[in-house]
Amino acid sequence: MSLKVLGRLVALALLFASTACGPMLVTSAPPTHVPINASTALAPTEPAATPVVLPSPTHTPEYPLAALVNGQSIYLSEYERELGQYEASLLSRGVDPSSPEGQESLVQARDWILNVMTEQVLTEQAATEAGIIVSDAEVDAYMQEMVAENGGEEAFRAKLAEWGETYEDAWREVRAQLIGMAMMQRVIEDVPTVAEQVHARHILVDTSQEAERILTQLQAGADFAVLARAYSQDTSTRESGGDLIFFPRGILVAPEVEEAAFALQPGQFSGVVTSALGYHIVQVVERDPARPVKPEDLRLLQDRAVQEWVEELWAQAVVQRFIETAP
Numbered sequence: 001m002s003l004k005v006l007g008r009l010v011a012l013a014l015l016f017a018s019t020a021c022g023p024m025l026v027t028s029a030p031p032t033h034v035p036i037n038a039s040t041a042l043a044p045t046e047p048a049a050t051p052v053v054l055p056s057p058t059h060t061p062e063y064p065l066a067a068l069v070n071g072q073s074i075y076l077s078e079y080e081r082e083l084g085q086y087e088a089s090l091l092s093r094g095v096d097p098s099s100p101e102g103q104e105s106l107v108q109a110r111d112w113i114l115n116v117m118t119e120q121v122l123t124e125q126a127a128t129e130a131g132i133i134v135s136d137a138e139v140d141a142y143m144q145e146m147v148a149e150n151g152g153e154e155a156f157r158a159k160l161a162e163w164g165e166t167y168e169d170a171w172r173e174v175r176a177q178l179i180g181m182a183m184m185q186r187v188i189e190d191v192p193t194v195a196e197q198v199h200a201r202h203i204l205v206d207t208s209q210e211a212e213r214i215l216t217q218l219q220a221g222a223d224f225a226v227l228a229r230a231y232s233q234d235t236s237t238r239e240s241g242g243d244l245i246f247f248p249r250g251i252l253v254a255p256e257v258e259e260a261a262f263a264l265q266p267g268q269f270s271g272v273v274t275s276a277l278g279y280h281i282v283q284v285v286e287r288d289p290a291r292p293v294k295p296e297d298l299r300l301l302q303d304r305a306v307q308e309w310v311e312e313l314w315a316q317a318v319v320q321r322f323i324e325t326a327p
Helices: 010-017 076-092 100-130 136-149 153-162 167-188 208-219 224-231 255-262 295-316
Strands: 065-069 072-075 194-205 243-248 273-275 278-292 319-321
Touching (some): 065 076, 065 100, 072 076, 072 100, 076 100, 076 153, 100 167, 136 153, 153 167, 194 208, 194 224, 243 278, 243 295, 255 273
Antiparallel strands (some): 194 278
């Protein structure tokens, strides 16, 4: 999944990776290029929405706020602690926070950390509403696994100390991870494992004129696969005659191509289809009304379901921010 995620610090997320913890939900920037068939690569995702800035609520000087999330406080001291821990994690990775590289990382981290803290609150609020409870015993058991896999409690605490973390900090973050994983599991359980699918091909070219010329050849009886191998600009499918194999809805990077494919019957080909990638002609080879979804496609659909769920949390939230995090 996308960064898929729930950990509040890069350093702790790296530690979680050794124990197969779930991915974060706050996403990184989308890739600059992906093939038309997204089953061979993760689909691009959008970063978390910019929080709504509303007037500051009343709060005491002793407990200044970094943000309010649906009325729940994120204290400035908590945010500054997380930022300090991130700075410590830079040092542990050999990056001087005062260097140009370190300063750039810290600038980027300011907004990212508050977004992750906000998203954690949103996730916990959703879990409470859904009746999901993570017990102290579950957190303790997971912590013991982490301790064992990182050389024992002394070594584990020393590693946390390098990052400016305490055992109690890690305990709280593990609890947040487990809540997030439980919510993600609930979301992905609704993604069907059997779905209507089409087996399609496509030809991708750079101009509408070239696409029209190829369409004319197809209408005159030319072989689709031969033309795809000769003219298609999609290097991931060109050698196979433009073959996109079987796919369900929600898989292709270009939704216009997917829509055209599901509108066709076997043997039919589309007119010129325009997408952000260029100009396509699509042919359907087979259709299957109930086909098991391939594992890689299912994972992508699950990732998208989680991402859409997170985006919905942000869209429905009232987030008030009281600190400047932008560069």
